[in-house]
Amino acid sequence: MSAARRKKLKRFVLDTNVWISYAINGELEWLAHYIVQNRLLIYASPLLLAEIKKVLQYARVKKLLKAPAASYLNVISAIVLLKGDIPASINSPDPDDDYVFELAISNSAKAIVCGDKPLLYWEESPIKVISKKEFEMLY
Numbered sequence: 307m308s309a310a311r312r313k314k315l316k317r318f319v320l321d322t323n324v325w326i327s328y329a330i331n332g333e334l335e336w337l338a339h340y341i342v343q344n345r346l347l348i349y350a351s352p353l354l355l356a357e358i359k360k361v362l363q364y365a366r367v368k369k370l371l372k373a374p375a376a377s378y379l380n381v382i383s384a385i386v387l388l389k390g391d392i393p394a395s396i397n398s399p400d401p402d403d404d405y406v407f408e409l410a411i412s413n414s415a416k417a418i419v420c421g422d423k424p425l426l427y428w429e430e431s432p433i434k435v436i437s438k439k440e441f442e443m444l445y
Contacts, residue, residue, distance in 0.1 A: 315347035319410040321403065321420040322357045324438050329362065329378045330370045338385055344445040349413045350386035353405050358382060389413055396432065399424035407433060417441075 328337050341348060361367055362375035371378065392412050394404035400422055410418045410433050417434040419441040420426060426435050436444075 315345050317347045317349065317413060317415040318441070319349050319354075319406055319413075319415050319418045320441075321406055321418060321422065321425075322354065322361055323421040324419050324441075325358050325382055326361050326367060327421065327438060329382075330367065332372060334378065334381050334385075338381070340442070340445070341385060346445075348386045349389050349409055349415060350382070351389050351391045351405065351409050353391045354409065355379070355383065355386075355388070398431070399428050407431075 328334050340346070359375070359379050362371070362378055368375060389409060389412070391405060392408045394408045396404040396407040396411075398404050398407055403420075403422065403425060406418055406420075409415075415433065417436045418425070419438055420435050421438060425431070426437060428435065
């Protein structure tokens with residue numbers, strides 16, 4: 307995809323908990339359609355994909371999945387534009403998610419889609435953080 311085409315797309319980063327929610331609820335196909343239909347660009351990084359892979363292996367998550375965890379990771383990998391990891395210099399309320407902020411900021415994302423309340427209500431956030439529901443109602 308050309309840089310000019312990418313500029314016309316609306317950019318987002320989805321946090322791990324949002325990806326897991328779509329997987330558990332059998333909504334990855336819906337999400338893929340939503341992304342294409344609304345000309346969205348979803349960024350991910352190796353760290354984000356590794357975290358998703360780790361969470362998909364949790365016993366409490368695996369028992370809720372209708373397919374092998376690897377198949378969900380394959381679908382997610384096909385949906386996103388993979389970018390490199392950037393050292394995190396953000397001091398968010400959840401230091402484990404600082405890399406998500408760096409990913410979003412470095413790629414001029416419109417927002418981070420997240421389910422973590424401390425991040426959703428972080429007043430000093432350097433980028434907009436929205437809930438999954440807000441994301442789904444945007445377009």
